[in-house]
Amino acid sequence: xxxxxxxxxxxxxxxxxxxxxxxxxxxxxxxxxxxxxxxxxxxxxxxxxxxxxxxxxxxxxxxxxxxxxxxxxxxxxxxxxxxxxxxxxxxxxxxxxxxxxxxxxxxxxxxxxxxxxxxxxxxxxxxxxxxxxxxxxxxxxxxxxxxxxxxxxxxxxxxxxxxxxxxxxxxxxxxxxxxxxxxxxxxxxxxxxxxxxxxxxxxxxxxx
Numbered sequence: 001x002x003x004x005x006x007x008x009x010x011x012x013x014x015x016x017x018x019x020x021x022x023x024x025x026x027x028x029x030x031x032x033x034x035x036x037x038x039x040x041x042x043x044x045x046x047x048x049x050x051x052x053x054x055x056x057x058x059x060x061x062x063x064x065x066x067x068x069x070x071x072x073x074x075x076x077x078x079x080x081x082x083x084x085x086x087x088x089x090x091x092x093x094x095x096x097x098x099x100x101x102x103x104x105x106x107x108x109x110x111x112x113x114x115x116x117x118x119x120x121x122x123x124x125x126x127x128x129x130x131x132x133x134x135x136x137x138x139x140x141x142x143x144x145x146x147x148x149x150x151x152x153x154x155x156x157x158x159x160x161x162x163x164x165x166x167x168x169x170x171x172x173x174x175x176x177x178x179x180x181x182x183x184x185x186x187x188x189x190x191x192x193x194x195x196x197x198x199x200x201x202x203x204x205x206x207x208x
Contacts, residue, residue, distance in 0.1 A: 036177045072196070074087055128154040163187065
């Protein structure tokens, strides 16, 4: 790609600019930090934890959204103007990150499961800004809630050929009293995505 060639000509690292590959989160997919919820959303979280399986959107084959991830691999497909993130789990959901300089446009889908994502490069770091969510996804499998006012900023950095780091900053004026920031590390996976599907029994199955 043109950007990669320019970076190499300037003595930069190919791995810092190219995020392409298949990646799996290292360790737990849940968020270790406790969000600074206001009382109303703290109550929502407490109520969900009484029966997580019955209330979990994933139980009903619904999308995980942006913040919640699974331990199954993700594939990043990168071009100069678009990054696509594909999920092996969660019913093969996908995200589009537009790099063509456009502004946010919520006319088509003002409250989407994965929101509206636009990105820009800051050196070797891809900064992705996402708004336009509905309030039906969870931040992780423990039921952490958010509102439709959520804004997520992700900073993607390829640390080495086999290591990807993503820093998340979650802002939510309706749910949080201060932003939530945390980092996940992803390891390279030496295979492509496999077929999974969400069944009528409401759980993910691999192809037999």
